[in-house]
Amino acid sequence: MRAPRRAGAWRMLDEPVRVLVIAVAAVFAAGSLLWTLVSGFVEGQTALAFGVLIALGELARITLPGNREVAPVASAGAIGYTFLLTIGGDTVHHSGWQVLAVVTVGFALGELPHIAAGRSPEWSDVARRMLVIVVITLAFRPFADVLSPGSADWHWWPALLLMATLVLVGWLTDAITAAAVRAERLRTRITVAFRDELRAHAGLGMAIGSSGILIALASTITGLAGLLVFTAPLLVTQVAFRRFAEVRLTYLQTVRALSRVTEVGGYVAPGHSRRVSRLAKSIGCELGMRESDLLELEYAALMHDIGQLSLRDPVASGATVFALPREQRRIAELGSAVIRETGVLDSVAELVRRQCEPYAGDGDDGPPPLGSRVIKVANAVDDLAGEAADTERVQAVLERLRMDGFGEYDPEVVEAAARAIERAVARW
Structure with missing residues (x-):
């Protein structure tokens, strides 16, 4: 959004x-x-x-x-x-x-x-x-x-x-x-x-x-x-x-350039990564995340779909929320592997790797990091609501995430997303 x-x-x-x-x-x-x-x-x-x-x-x-x-x-x-x-x-x-x-x-x-x-x-x-x-x-x-x-x-x-x-x-x-x-x-x-x-x-x-x-x-x-x-x-x-x-500015500019590769290649909708990044940062602020964690969250949100570059057949409309869980995990793993090649963004790679897990976790690693849970919600909101969504559609998306019965989305993060979106609409 x-x-x-x-x-x-x-x-x-x-x-x-x-x-x-x-x-x-x-x-x-x-x-x-x-x-x-x-x-x-x-x-x-x-x-x-x-x-x-x-x-x-x-x-x-x-x-x-x-x-x-x-x-x-x-x-x-x-x-x-x-x-x-x-x-x-x-x-x-x-x-x-x-x-x-x-x-x-x-x-x-x-x-x-x-x-x-x-x-x-x-x-x-x-x-x-x-x-x-x-x-x-x-x-x-x-x-x-x-x-x-x-x-x-x-x-x-x-x-x-x-x-x-x-x-x-x-x-x-x-x-x-x-x-x-x-x-x-x-x-x-x-x-x-x-x-x-x-x-x-x-x-x-x-x-x-x-x-x-x-x-x-x-x-x-x-x-x-x-x-x-x-x-x-x-x-x-x-x-x-x-x-x-x-150096910090160069890092951010490089990450933003990498995030646009998926858009230029037609794997995701134009502006999707930037919108997810903005919403994820707003949610992180609502949750009281530290500035260093917000920076990592911004990097991870910008590159959360970079794993789609390794797919033979792109996901329809680039919306990973509609993909099968196995496909979502594969995209996350591939994206994490790409980010780890930088040698300096391992924590960001971990956020990307675990972004598709349920908020309670699904293995021995326990619940995914807060940043991963935030990206999961922000990505779902943008995939389901799109860029030019009206208020009613966004509220319907948030209600759908609240009613999730499979433990996919962290309720606290969903409520933080609702507050962040409400603040953004109020400032319009």
Whole structure:
């Protein structure tokens, strides 16, 4: 079944948490600019240097797996400016509102070339980056004078401890905010989304935070030259993450290309694999599957019919739901064997191999994996309802799966499919 989408204003109405995050960040950005324009900038050269670093970092933002936009250099520069106590031995006196104003201008200048080129950012990700700096800045800058080396009772360890604590708090704040936005967008459980965000941001988040602290501490001795010296390691980390994201994207593009072979050869209906994949992911989200499991599910759903390429006589209309159980098992086994030849998708191959089994299992291996049960339901819905199915026909198909008397379809998965389809229809 085709999953309808809303865009623009409709998406804004569908995602109030995302709108709230963007609105709060915009209020802080506008307020900081207004306050700083009224009160005036201090240490303009330092503000300019950090503003340029933030803008260049935002310009070089990257998209990680899961469509997560990050700007490591910009975020580290913003954190460094927040934690800056002295520059070349001279105490700095910029307020937290000036920090937010410089970060706002830097983000805006960094995004302008992307917008001009038609690559609009994911505004909720930009807003999250802003909110992290808001949390850290408003908690740190009021104590900057006390923590500065120029104060009478200065010790280095309270400043470092506070910096490290606030980096951790900022990271957790970002993970919670990202999880709320992601759970709302994918219609999954907030706890599952939170765990996914923690895993996704752990390595890079710590690299960004530690780099920001190093920039602030190094600038105490080296001055503005510390910006270049301690940004370099983060650039290397960013390149590594970019390559990782490119490899993941290449994997997905390759799998999608393979899934179209069955359509081009006339073995399945046009768009069948993509529709099954979309519905399977929606069901997986309803069931609270982890992001890594959803990725494997997407791969398996796209290639679930690839075993039909080995058939001498194609299944009528490519609808395996009408094939005999023995034929279904043969198609699944052949498809699994093809996928295993890649050498890196064994777990995906296992999902494909067991997709035709009853949900309680039919051998010594026990029940099939959840991903296999999801693919079985998603494939049956699309085989029976087709691409342009109306609501009544889809409901009839779901009722048929509910009334299955041979234990073929997992009732929990069928109900999750009903909820996913209902949400998709409501968003239309």
